[in-house]
Amino acid sequence: MRILYFDCLSGISGDMTVGALHDLGVAESVFHDAIAALGLADEIHAHFRRESRQNISGVKFDIHAHSHHADSHHADHTQGGHGHHTHGRNHREIRQLIAKSSLPPSVKNRALAIFKRIAEAEGKIHHVPSDDVGFHEVGAADSIADIVATCAGIEALGIEACEASALVEGTGWISCAHGQFPLPAPATLEILAGIPLRQVPEPYEFITPTGAAILAEFATRFGPMSEMCIVRTGYGIGTRDTSPRPNVLRAVLGDKCSPEDSENDTISQIDSNLDDATPELAGAAMEKLFAAGALDVFFTPAHMKKNRPGFVLTVLCKEEQTREMANIILTTTTAFGVRIHRTTRIKLRREIRETETPYGPVAIKLGFLGDDLVQATPEFESCRALADSLGVSVRDVYLAAWIASPPKPA
16 A cells, blocks of 8 residues: 655645655656646746755755746745735636646546635634635645645556644734635634644744645545555755744655564454444444445454343454444444544455466465465355356355365465
């Protein structure tokens, strides 16, 4: 699994993100092509250059407006990124611009989702319908380019999971199109709802609304970097000096490590003690959990308080499905609460292959530890389907498939 970790040691903005992605190895052409796909080539030109902040070298990403758009200045660029654009666009216009572009659907959808987050936050603060939100800070062509280039860069890296450090924001005030606002900026606070954030006594805006929306859209976990095998590190350079912090965004590209030649991943285990759920309710909940994508669901008999026999419902699921699975338990069983644990699985690499039997082909599940085959088991449903079609015993088909399975090492 390919992981992208944003180390927001000095916050995050749109231009810092693009710079860090380029420093990670995304070709300039990926970003230029994304901006060209929007039809903004007559308004802006993207430019990359190498700079340093406090002796850390990285990539500075800039957007230059063409002369007839010279009053559109790249204002979202890190800290104090709330300058005023005279060539703003509202949310509806931005949606139309992205929707009619030739960007790949996955990039379009991510960019639209990021703008939706910003529009809804600004709309709530200013009591304006989100469609009509005028993007003074992120509505000009340069900042649209930041968001679309970020989405294209993450897509180009083939990222399967995105994480970020815990976030810090400065203290004080910023000036923007609507006047003086306290830090964190109101829109930034709205966008980061549910995400860990603390203030530090430093007089800088570290997180712009665009940076906040990028993290809210892509990152599924916040905190110290989880274990990974690091592939590359990149640095995106911010505009201002934020001493003592070097004004850079660090991006780490890595792969999930596989100890002992096996595959491993982190999943959620959700438990709930039930002493008043009928078997019918329990069975219906199990069906719904499996239908929603649970990795496993099972019941363990338990003797509970008040001398009641009951059971523990346990669900194993992917981390990003935790909230959905918990909601299903709380709404389809008699549970008043659930316990959630993060747990690591070490598992064999699995392959399904067909093997020939006297009855016909049957699917065999193979398990590999590194390159070594250590498990080979007939798939029961495949055996049953073949047995039903021939009118023979499923036991006989299963035994024939077992005999025909590849031999395991002694």
